[in-house]
Amino acid sequence: xxxxxxxxxxxxxxxxxxxxxxxxxxxxxxxxxxxxxxxxxxxxxxxxxxxxxxxxxxxxxxxxxxxxxxxxxxxxxxxxxxxxxxxxxxxxxxxxxxxxxxxxxxxxxxxxxxxxxxxxxxxxxxxxxxxxxxxxxxxxxxxxxxxxxxxxxxxxxxxxxxxxxxxxxxxxxxxxxxxxxxxxxxxxxxxxxxxxxxxxxxxxxxxxxxxxxxxxxxxxxxxxxxxxxxxxxxxxxxxxxxxxxxxxxxxxxxxxxxxxxxxxxxxxxxxxxxxxxxxxxxxxxxxxxxxxxxxxxxxxxxxxxxxxxxxxxxxxxxxxxxxxxxxxxxxxxxxxxxxxxxxxxxxxxxxxxxxxxxxxxxxxxxxxxxxxxxxxxxxxxxxxxxxxxxxxxxxxxxxxxxxxxxxxxxxxxxxxxxxxxxxxxxxxxxxxxxxxxxxxxxxxxxxxxxxxxxxxxxxxxxxxxxxxxxxxxxxxxxxxxxxxxxx
Numbered sequence: 001x002x003x004x005x006x007x008x009x010x011x012x013x014x015x016x017x018x019x020x021x022x023x024x025x026x027x028x029x030x031x032x033x034x035x036x037x038x039x040x041x042x043x044x045x046x047x048x049x050x051x052x053x054x055x056x057x058x059x060x061x062x063x064x065x066x067x068x069x070x071x072x073x074x075x076x077x078x079x080x081x082x083x084x085x086x087x088x089x090x091x092x093x094x095x096x097x098x099x100x101x102x103x104x105x106x107x108x109x110x111x112x113x114x115x116x117x118x119x120x121x122x123x124x125x126x127x128x129x130x131x132x133x134x135x136x137x138x139x140x141x142x143x144x145x146x147x148x149x150x151x152x153x154x155x156x157x158x159x160x161x162x163x164x165x166x167x168x169x170x171x172x173x174x175x176x177x178x179x180x181x182x183x184x185x186x187x188x189x190x191x192x193x194x195x196x197x198x199x200x201x202x203x204x205x206x207x208x209x210x211x212x213x214x215x216x217x218x219x220x221x222x223x224x225x226x227x228x229x230x231x232x233x234x235x236x237x238x239x240x241x242x243x244x245x246x247x248x249x250x251x252x253x254x255x256x257x258x259x260x261x262x263x264x265x266x267x268x269x270x271x272x273x274x275x276x277x278x279x280x281x282x283x284x285x286x287x288x289x290x291x292x293x294x295x296x297x298x299x300x301x302x303x304x305x306x307x308x309x310x311x312x313x314x315x316x317x318x319x320x321x322x323x324x325x326x327x328x329x330x331x332x333x334x335x336x337x338x339x340x341x342x343x344x345x346x347x348x349x350x351x352x353x354x355x356x357x358x359x360x361x362x363x364x365x366x367x368x369x370x371x372x373x374x375x376x377x378x379x380x381x382x383x384x385x386x387x388x389x390x391x392x393x394x395x396x397x398x399x400x401x402x403x404x405x406x407x408x409x410x411x412x413x414x415x416x417x418x419x420x421x422x423x424x425x426x427x428x429x430x431x432x433x434x435x436x437x438x439x440x441x442x443x444x445x446x447x448x449x450x451x452x453x454x455x456x457x458x459x460x461x462x463x464x465x466x467x468x469x470x471x472x473x474x475x476x477x478x479x480x481x482x483x484x485x486x487x
Contacts, residue, residue, distance in 0.1 A: 003031050029201065158210055167197040168206060214240065223464035231455035231465070234435070234472040238410055239483040241437060247450065252439040253408045254282055254313040266438040266445075272411055273312055274347035280477060282311040282409045283398045285318055287357045291406070293396035295343060295383065297325060297375060299362040300355065305375075307341040307383075309352060320360075321352040325383075327369065337369065337378040343385040364394055401480060411438040413445075414454075414469070416462055432456035433465055 255273035306322035372378035
């Protein structure tokens with residue numbers, strides 16, 4: 001919408017940014033609010049100064065005697081030292097008084113719009129002082145527009161400068177967020193020290209732009225009880241965390257067997273090491289630039305063939321719990337081999353042998369079985385688990401899905417908590433879901449930025465919120481996610 005006195009400078013994501021012709025360097029998303037701001041009134045009065053002499057009765061209030069009308073303006077003068085004693089005119093600035101109803105422009109020229117944030121005097125004083133001192137006001141536009149030269153933002157990218165980063169950190173997040181009025185007050189106080197933080201709207205636009213840059217979106221779905229539920233994507237969070245250079249070095253991707261000593265982290269838990277099902281446990285390891293999978297025949301350096309069932313870490317080395325396969329010709333065709341193994345054994349079974357992964361030599365497709373040739377071809381790419389009438393196919397399905405990529409096992413600790421802060425159970429209905437990475441040690445996992453928010457609601461029940469979470473968990477468990485790793 002074209003508005004007299006304003007120029008459209010940007011139109012992005014459904015928002016229009018205007019530049020005021022009377023306020024150089026000032027942009028806004030809310031022209032109506034800007035017209036009522038003290039900074040604009042100062043500029044307007046300087047552009048169109050009030051005559052020094054006039055007949056108050058006949059010119060300012062014609063036909064009404066000496067009483068001012070509803071749209072009258074009252075002005076007072078304040079002295080602001082400019083540091084230049086020879087230019088005394090610059091020491092007097094005309095500003096409207098706080099108790100006066102202000103109306104310079106005709107409000108009928110503009111469409112009436114409701115806005116969430118209202119201006120306050122802290123912002124007005126801050127911007128007025130900056131204007132008098134010749135300081136450029138912050139532009140209320142996205143800091144990550146394509147037109148921004150990233151070469152000049154390298155040090156603070158994706159933020160425009162140090163002040164934008166400080167302002168975003170001060171604003172906080174989740175339960176630690178501060179209000180607009182509190183931020184404006186802190187911004188005003190810090191301006192005394194010379195630190196000029198961006199406007200509240202600029203900080204909000206910056207946060208939104210960073211979410212778009214990371215392809216991070218808030219998801220909306222409707223529960224079976226017609227409650228709207230909002231959540232973040234667990235796969236997206238995991239994708240970000242495995243690429244995080246401050247997190248990746250601390251992650252354990254394999255469960256650990258501490259032999260009952262020095263137990264202090266969740267990767268040493270029995271559940272991760274022994275109690276996960278065949279599809280949920282660690283699927284592969286890398287050794288000698290080869291990928292070895294569970295439930296696939298593997299040949300050791302000694303020539304012996306085994307079938308790995310569990311992968312784990314012990315004494316800073318990766319081990320495999322392996323079972324001995326039974327390989328013999330089939331009864332109906334002597335040229336076809338049948339491979340059988342015990343796959344339902346518990347981790348502590350005596351029939352499992354602990355072998356270092358560094359002893360692995362050949363994957364299933366490289367094994368030569370005497371006169372039968374390649375073992376994978378001789379067995380028709382089938383392997384039978386004893387007690388199961390349906391054979392497993394070779395290779396492991398995760399080898400197909402990974403397509404040569406490394407698979408990282410990342411269990412999470414999901415928990416639900418009441419975040420309302422009310423002791424009374426009558427009002428204790430605001431629940432949230434969070435999770436931490438099981439592979440992180442306690443001193444890292446307990447840091448606030450490693451506790452990841454998933455979803456919250458003050459209306460939906462716990463099971464309603466969990467509905468979307470279970471969909472995400474199934475996606476990760478059965479189809480995985482593909483992400484580049486930068487560390």
